[in-house]
Amino acid sequence: MSTVLDSKIPAGPLKDKWDNYKNTIKLVNPANKRKHTVLVVGTGLAGGSAAATLAELGYNVKSFCIQDSPRRAHSIAAQGGINAAKNYPNDGDTVWRLFYDTIKGGDYRSREANVHRLAQVSNNIIDQCVAQGVPFAREYGGLLDNRSFGGAQVSRTFYARGQTGQQLLLGAYQAMSRQIGAGNIEMLSRREMLDLVVVDGKARGIITRNLVTGEYERHFGDAVLLCTGGYGNVYYLSTNAKNSNVTAAWRCHKRGAYFANPCYTQIHPTCIPVSGDYQSKLTLMSESLRNDGRVWVPKKQGDDRHPQDIPEEDRDYYLERRYPSFGNLVPRDVASRNAKMATDEGRGVGETGLAVYLDFADSIKRLGRDVIEARYGNLFEMYERITGENPYEVPMRIFPAVHYTMGGLWVDYELQSNVPGLFVLGEANFSDHGANRLGASALMQGLADGYFVIPYTLGNYIAGNSFSAITGNEEAFNEAESAADARIQKLLSIQGTKTVTEFHRELGQIIWDQVGMSRTASGLRTAIDQVSALREEFWQNVRVPGEPTTYNKNLEFAGRVADFLELGELMARDALEREESCGGHFREEHQSAEGEAMRKDEDFTHVSAWQHTESGHVLHKENLDFENVQLTTRSYK
Amino acid sequence: MANSMNITLKVWRQAGPDVKGGFETYQVPDANAHMSFLELLDVLNEQLIKEGNDPVEFDHDCREGICGSCGVVIDGVAHGPQKRTACCQLHMRHYRDGDTIVIEPWRAEGFPIIKDLVVDRSAFDRIIASGGYISANTGAAQDANSLPIAKADADLAMDYATCIGCGACVAACPNASASLFTAAKIAQLSLLPQGDPERKTRVKSMVDQMAEEGFGDCSNHAECEAVCPKGISISSISRMRREYVKAMTD
Known part of the structure; x- marks a missing residue:
């Protein structure tokens, strides 16, 4: 039966909620913290910052990552920057404005209180990172530099060349490393979480598999923090790293945690286009490029002249034309949809026709090549390596690609899922970005959750609960470990004719075609049938080579693709259920005459949280109350 | 197809840390100039799996040259011939049809081999x-x-x-x-x-x-x-x- 979820938003005016919360929570005595073990799964910005901070506070932390080192989590690949409401440029920024832009950018489908807290702690993040030695870009006077990102009319983005994610992650990794060296964090690398263990109704442990030896391990403690990132790899081709996956979150979902808004996915407008069917992943070109690059396609269909031979009057700078006030810096969902519209009209460029130009010629003329090189040199180099073309001379060819997932496990204001003791941080939760995430906000959210939110909310949970002594030999652990092993044995025993990658590609194509930039009821119904059929075939015909007891990447991937095959269907169901267009979720049935997204606030101002049951998925709703912001049609015109 | 290439690979295979390893030779007849080097290994592995053999294990993740997961010695040079480029960002357009490429793991006492091209x-x-x-x-x-x-x-x-x-x-x-x-x-x-x-x-x-x-x-x-x-x-x-x-x- 469907219920209405309680988000536990604190009382009081919006700007006081977080302070009110902090003033009234229960605290754990410093001497008692070391008696509590916290399991932190994932070491990206959210997991790394949480593990370091909790260990500094005195908790006994165990940390897990699937890569060979915590420094390799995919946050490292974030390029452009991190937002904060410092207002150093004196251009009118405030906490309120950052909050408002983020709520509006998310197309009014996120929680006011969470987003306001995010904006409030944004400034602390920058302070913290500078103290750790993160080398942000600076002006000649020695002070920090800012740039602009989509969906904002102020410059509030801090950056470290095109490698901001790397530098922030290394900051968190180094803070963690200090705690590892001090013996406060036990770091377990090359481990994959295969199940959540719930004892007496509380999340108390996890089952992991050692990816080198294949051994199963039981870890237990008083809380589990899931910081395992998003599920963009359901599309096979995405900007996510190859190891990024939904398995840990999905197994929690199957143990009772609700999965919220799975259909909210972000298709990033500026990625390097697909070149062939061997393609294993897609590469993002940072949104920061839209500060100085102009997006255009030829006015005429099928104009296959070299871009330099197409004169100004035959070019359509469609973003500048349609959205004069934001121009090339419209939010990602809007930019992506417009690129799709241009290519659907037959005005795409390049060999495949599935690309648009991002042109720096005007900026190079205005600012000089040196300035452009200082701003984006490493991105231009990366582009040239991949495509063999020089973007200083020929416009970049770009096309949208899957980049981020706003949906994720449902959490309340305390970042706690509906399973007590299971907290979800960063991209893995659904909480702050609504139906579309603005650029430079993912880094902000990951670090806000880990450095500044969870230290308080976890303490409140620990201080307010009692924990029975456990040993890892409880029936729940036995059952979870045998279930994980049975799955692995089953995957290896099928020995069919199709590889894991072949299934993954097929799944990705279905989801991209039907649950991608544009969705229809009939397409979504088709997707549900196709994914369900593909899943059945997978379990009868997949071929997984090798042994369970050695390093075996195909076996790892097989387990993850199996979970994607379940998630993919839920995404389509969620998209079908949401009979409106909002943010990245565009239902063709719900658009204006000009092709802009049309929300249906009276029916859909809620979070859709899906419960997994033996007999199928049940939908629960959390109503979103807007007390401070008026819902309007999002316009960037 | 103009971009297609036939590549011979000599790859270091080693079943585990304490087992003796050696080179195996493989043909990849349907390589392509636009592929990345790791995509070439993907194609080889799909081929090996279809033939009932174990794929070549190698570490990789972001494939954008930033996570630092990948790394193999290519024809005697760490990450291969292109300057300032991790091997995930190396593309096959730097090779010619008919080339033979030798691939080995990092070799150092501080980096024990785990399997094939994967080191600790x-x-x-x-x-x-x-x-x-x-x-x-x-x-x-x-x-x-x-x-x-x-x-x-x-x-x-x-x-x-x-x-x-x-x-x-x-x-x-x-x-x-x-x-x-x-x-x-x-x-x-x-x-x-x-x-x-x-x-x-x-x-x-x-x-x-x-x-x-x-x-x-x-x-x-x-x-x-x-x-x-x-x-x-x-x-x-x-x-x-x-x-x-x-x-x-x-």
């Missing part, structure tokens, strides 16, 4: 844990702009900070030294005022830990700089040495 680089994590950080507990920071840092220093610190921890420097060094990796972190933090309070203990602990992990010393071959996918300069190593001498003599 956890020694790098232990070097960082020995002192490669600034001790600043969450919440204790002052306003970010209260500490101006000259742009030139900040930019140089950033040059060193771009290290991706892939280990190519170790693989290329005749002494299997981890000096470039260790020095890049020391140089970054010694250029920033925030790093000053711990500068002496940091350099001592990190240099000692590097030796303890079985990495050799630097004897100025500069092979590390030549293969570094981020182009980190060996000037970092002279900085590390200066810091070390200062720390020992003060």
Whole structure:
């Protein structure tokens, strides 16, 4: 039966909620913290910052990552920057404005209180990172530099060349490393979480598999923090790293945690286009490029002249034309949809026709090549390596690609899922970005959750609960470990004719075609049938080579693709259920005459949280109350 | 198809850490000039799986040259022939139809082989844990702009900070030294005022830990700089040495 979820938003005016919360929570005595073990799964910005901070506070932390080192989590690949409401440029920024832009950018489908807290702690993040030695870009006077990102009319983005994610992650990794060296964090690398263990109704442990030896391990403690990132790899081709996956979150979902808004996915407008069917992943070109690059396609269909031979009057700078006030810096969902519209009209460029130009010629003329090189040199180099073309001379060819997932496990204001003791941080939760995430906000959210939110909310949970002594030999652990092993044995025993990658590609194509930039009821119904059929075939015909007891990447991937095959269907169901267009979720049935997204606030101002049951998925709703912001049609015109 | 290529691969295969390894030769008849090097290995692996053989294991993740997961020696050069490029960003357009390519794992005492091309680089994590950080507990920071840092220093610190921890420097060094990796972190933090309070203990602990992990010393071959996918300069190593001498003599 469907219920209405309680988000536990604190009382009081919006700007006081977080302070009110902090003033009234229960605290754990410093001497008692070391008696509590916290399991932190994932070491990206959210997991790394949480593990370091909790260990500094005195908790006994165990940390897990699937890569060979915590420094390799995919946050490292974030390029452009991190937002904060410092207002150093004196251009009118405030906490309120950052909050408002983020709520509006998310197309009014996120929680006011969470987003306001995010904006409030944004400034602390920058302070913290500078103290750790993160080398942000600076002006000649020695002070920090800012740039602009989509969906904002102020410059509030801090950056470290095109490698901001790397530098922030290394900051968190180094803070963690200090705690590892001090013996406060036990770091377990090359481990994959295969199940959540719930004892007496509380999340108390996890089952992991050692990816080198294949051994199963039981870890237990008083809380589990899931910081395992998003599920963009359901599309096979995405900007996510190859190891990024939904398995840990999905197994929690199957143990009772609700999965919220799975259909909210972000298709990033500026990625390097697909070149062939061997393609294993897609590469993002940072949104920061839209500060100085102009997006255009030829006015005429099928104009296959070299871009330099197409004169100004035959070019359509469609973003500048349609959205004069934001121009090339419209939010990602809007930019992506417009690129799709241009290519659907037959005005795409390049060999495949599935690309648009991002042109720096005007900026190079205005600012000089040196300035452009200082701003984006490493991105231009990366582009040239991949495509063999020089973007200083020929416009970049770009096309949208899957980049981020706003949906994720449902959490309340305390970042706690509906399973007590299971907290979800960063991209893995659904909480702050609504139906579309603005650029430079993912880094902000990951670090806000880990450095500044969870230290308080976890303490409140620990201080307010009692924990029975456990040993890892409880029936729940036995059952979870045998279930994980049975799955692995089953995957290896099928020995069919199709590889894991072949299934993954097929799944990705279905989801991209039907649950991608544009969705229809009939397409979504088709997707549900196709994914369900593909899943059945997978379990009868997949071929997984090798042994369970050695390093075996195909076996790892097989387990993850199996979970994607379940998630993919839920995404389509969620998209079908949401009979409106909002943010990245565009239902063709719900658009204006000009092709802009049309929300249906009276029916859909809620979070859709899906419960997994033996007999199928049940939908629960959390109503979103807007007390401070008026819902309007999002316009960037 | 104009872009298609037939490539011969000689790949190091080793079933586990304590097993003897050796080269195996494979044909990839349907390679393509636009593929990345790792996509070539993907194609080989799909072929091997279909034939009922075990695929070649190699570490990889972001495939954008930033996570530092991938790294193999290609025709004797760590990360292959293209300067300042991790092997995930190397593309097959740099090869010709009919080429033979030899692929080996990083070889160094500090990086034991796990399987095929996969090695254990956890020694790098232990070097960082020995002192490669600034001790600043969450919440204790002052306003970010209260500490101006000259742009030139900040930019140089950033040059060193771009290290991706892939280990190519170790693989290329005749002494299997981890000096470039260790020095890049020391140089970054010694250029920033925030790093000053711990500068002496940091350099001592990190240099000692590097030796303890079985990495050799630097004897100025500069092979590390030549293969570094981020182009980190060996000037970092002279900085590390200066810091070390200062720390020992003060």
